[in-house]
Structure formats: structure tokens, C-alpha cells
Amino acid sequence: xxxxxxxxxxxxxxxxxxxxxxxxxxxxxxxxxxxxxxxxxxxxxxxxxxxxxxxxxxxxxxxxxxxxxxxxxxxxxxxxxxxxxxxxxxxxxxxxxxxxxxxxxxxxxxx
Amino acid sequence: xxxxxxxxxxxxxxxxxxxxxxxxxxxxxxxxxxxxxxxxxxxxxxxxxxxxxxxxxxxxxxxxxxxxxxxxxxxxxxxxxxxxxxxxxxxxxxxxxxxxxxxxxxxxxxxx
Numbered sequence: 001x002x003x004x005x006x007x008x009x010x011x012x013x014x015x016x017x018x019x020x021x022x023x024x025x026x027x028x029x030x031x032x033x034x035x036x037x038x039x040x041x042x043x044x045x046x047x048x049x050x051x052x053x054x055x056x057x058x059x060x061x062x063x064x065x066x067x068x069x070x071x072x073x074x075x076x077x078x079x080x081x082x083x084x085x086x087x088x089x090x091x092x093x094x095x096x097x098x099x100x101x102x103x104x105x106x107x108x109x110x111x
Numbered sequence: 112x113x114x115x116x117x118x119x120x121x122x123x124x125x126x127x128x129x130x131x132x133x134x135x136x137x138x139x140x141x142x143x144x145x146x147x148x149x150x151x152x153x154x155x156x157x158x159x160x161x162x163x164x165x166x167x168x169x170x171x172x173x174x175x176x177x178x179x180x181x182x183x184x185x186x187x188x189x190x191x192x193x194x195x196x197x198x199x200x201x202x203x204x205x206x207x208x209x210x211x212x213x214x215x216x217x218x219x220x221x222x223x
Contacts, residue, residue: 090154
């Protein structure tokens with residue numbers, strides 16, 4: 001079975017803190033994605049990566065950055081967390097043109 | 112206007128009923144279509160792909176109307192376990208990687 005693992009299920013941070021969300025997949029997938037999910041807005045794409053060290057902005061990249069140094073790992077970074085970044089963050093991976101597999105999500109609260 | 116639009120619901124139907132959801136998409140360049148299911152506090156999981164000719168998987172039937180740019184999902188003989196949020200997903204190819212867009216989901220609640 002494909003496994004996408006997100007490092008933290010629940011985080012609470014303060015405004016201005018730097019936040020790292022880690023995601024690891026074990027199926028050698030080329031593409032990895034970071035989404036956030038908010039009520040009424042659905043899943044919105046923050047960033048995606050189609051290969052190691054390659055990244056592309058999604059629909060809402062402002063306030064976020066990403067890192068993909070190894071194929072299996074895709075990190076989302078909030079340089080200076082703000083309250084409007086309180087959300088559920090979902091990582092996903094897939095082979096090229098394949099099904100998306102999601103991690104269980106990381107619920108971030110910024111106080 | 113959102114690129115993928117769904118009725119948010121909630122749809123509250125009795126067990127055994129037939130229920131249908133629609134989803135509309137605005138970009139005619141969209142190429143692939145899917146329904147994902149998301150249980151409460153869980154991650155989305157693929158329910159089924161949607162093919163041009165329509166396709167069925169047990170009690171679930173998916174249809175695509177390219178001319179009108181909508182996708183539908185029909186659930187027959189609904190079960191309590193069908194209670195979930197159903198996400199419409201549209202994919203279109205780009206030079207680097209596909210763009211995958213999610214609708215905001217339709218919430219379904221099946222009552223005994």
C-alpha cells in the first residue's frame with residue numbers, strides 16, 4: 001500500500017514562528033503536492049513538485065515556501081506564521097498521471 | 112467564479128435512497144475527472160474516475176457531459192457508510208505537471 005506520512009497531526013504555534021511541515025512518501029512517486037483545506041473553500045494547492053529540487057507555485061503560494069531535496073520528502077515551510085494560516089494541511093503524492101494519495105493531514109493552529 | 116463548483120449540501124437522505132450530485136467545471140481544456148470521498152477528519156481517497164462513456168462501480172455511477180461541462184455521481188441504495196463529503200476533481204495537463212483542481216465538496220448524510 002502507498003503510504004504518505006505527515007510528521008505532525010496537530011500543531012499549535014504562535015504568530016511569527018517558523019513552522020515546518022514534513023511529508024514523506026514510500027512509493028517513489030515523482031509528483032508531490034501541498035494543499036490546505038478550509039471550510040467552504042475546499043482544497044487549494046499551495047505548491048507542488050514534479051521532481052527533486054523542482055517546485056512550482058500553486059494557487060495560493062504567498063506566505064509559504066517548500067523544499068524537495070530528496071524524492072521521498074517534500075517540506076512545507078511557513079517562514080513567519082500568521083493567524084490566517086490556521087488550517088488543515090494535506091500532502092499528496094502520485095506517479096505521473098496517476099492517482100493522488102494523501103497523508104492524514106496536519107491541523108495547524110496559529111495563535 | 113471557481114473553476115470547479117459543487118453544491119455544498121448537506122444532502123440528508125434515508126438509507127436505501129438514491130442520491131445524485133453534480134459538479135460543473137469552467138475550463139474546457141480539462142481532460143480528466145474524478146470523484147474523491149473524504150470521511151470526517153480523514154484524508155480524501157479516490158472513489159472513482161469518470162470516463163467519457165460513463166462508468167459504474169457497484170452502487171456508484173459516474174457520468175461526464177463535456178458539452179455542458181458537468182460531472183455527476185449517482186449513489187443507489189445508499190448505506191449509512193456512504194455518509195461523507197464527496198469531492199469533484201478535475202485535471203488538465205500542463206507543460207510541467209498536471210494541474211489538479213478540487214471542488215469544495217458535497218456533504219452527504221445518510222439517516223437510518
